[in-house]
Amino acid sequence: AQKITQTQPGMFVQEKEAVTLDCTYDTSDPSYGLFWYKQPSSGEMIFLIYQGSYDQQNATEGRYSLNFQKARKSANLVISASQLGDSAMYFCAMREANLFKAAGNKLTFGGGTRVLVKP
Amino acid sequence: DTEVTQTPKHLVMGMTNKKSLKCEQHMGHRAMYWYKQKAKKPPELMFVYSYEKLSINESVPSRFSPECPNSSLLNLHLHALQPEDSALYLCASSQDGTSGTILKYEQYFGPGTRLTVT
Numbered sequence: 097a098q099k100i101t102q103t104q105p106g107m108f109v110q111e112k113e114a115v116t117l118d119c120t121y122d123t124s125d126p127s128y129g130l131f132w133y134k135q136p137s138s139g140e141m142i143f144l145i146y147q148g149s150y151d152q153q154n155a156t157e158g159r160y161s162l163n164f165q166k167a168r169k170s171a172n173l174v175i176s177a178s179q180l181g182d183s184a185m186y187f188c189a190m191r192e193a194n195l196f197k198a199a200g201n202k203l204t205f206g207g208g209t210r211v212l213v214k215p
Numbered sequence: 216d217t218e219v220t221q222t223p224k225h226l227v228m229g230m231t232n233k234k235s236l237k238c239e240q241h242m243g244h245r246a247m248y249w250y251k252q253k254a255k256k257p258p259e260l261m262f263v264y265s266y267e268k269l270s271i272n273e274s275v276p277s278r279f280s281p282e283c284p285n286s287s288l289l290n291l292h293l294h295a296l297q298p299e300d301s302a303l304y305l306c307a308s309s310q311d312g313t314s315g316t317i318l319k320y321e322q323y324f325g326p327g328t329r330l331t332v333t
Binding site: 127128129131133138139140141142143146148149185187191193194197198199200201202203205206207208210 | 246248255256257258260263265270271303305307309311312313314318319320321322323324325326327329
């Protein structure tokens with residue numbers, strides 16, 4: 097079974113509108129972290145936002161917020177007031193604690209969602 | 216300084232060539248990573264170094280040979296590659312997370328090397 101699922105391969109959004117990118121995950125580890133990355137066409141992966149499994153509040157970073165629903169195992173990214181520069185590929189990723197194991201450094205990525213912002 | 220640098224940016228090589236990709240970071244990170252990314256796909260983990268020791272090898276063919284000469288540098292030596300190895304190769308670094316105590320160790324990625332094997 098896939099550990100990270102992003103069901104939207106591509107989305108169009110109008111400039112200045114908000115967009116929600118879906119991410120569901122699967123883990124039996126009670127301790128894990130969820131990350132969102134942005135990858136423009138230039139190729140560099142840019143870290144956007146983080147949510148820990150024990151965090152009580154949903155994470156926010158500027159125009160990015162994470163809608164974390166632990167019981168549903170979902171961690172959707174909300175981008176408010178979209179800008180043309182937000183056009184990119186967006187990846188959801190998870191890191192499980194794997195205490196004292198090499199896998200503690202492993203980041204598992206979803207398949208990504210391509211966002212195109214229209215003027 | 217939160218930058219990871221990679222050289223070269225582009226590389227074209229024949230199937231009999233030997234080349235190396237280089238990665239450098241000065242953030243004091245003790246975990247470094249190599250990823251391979253094909254177009255429209257997520258990055259695939261290849262190797263992880265933790266405190267300059269190879270800790271994860273995701274069953275990568277031996278024509279890819281990683282090296283971590285010191286805590287700031289990571290190399291990927293390429294030999295006898297196949298055309299299907301053409302991809303974007305990304306280097307990343309992070310604080311080491313194998314203690315499992317803290318999860319918010321985001322990985323910082325370099326700009327990548329676009330490799331074409333002819």
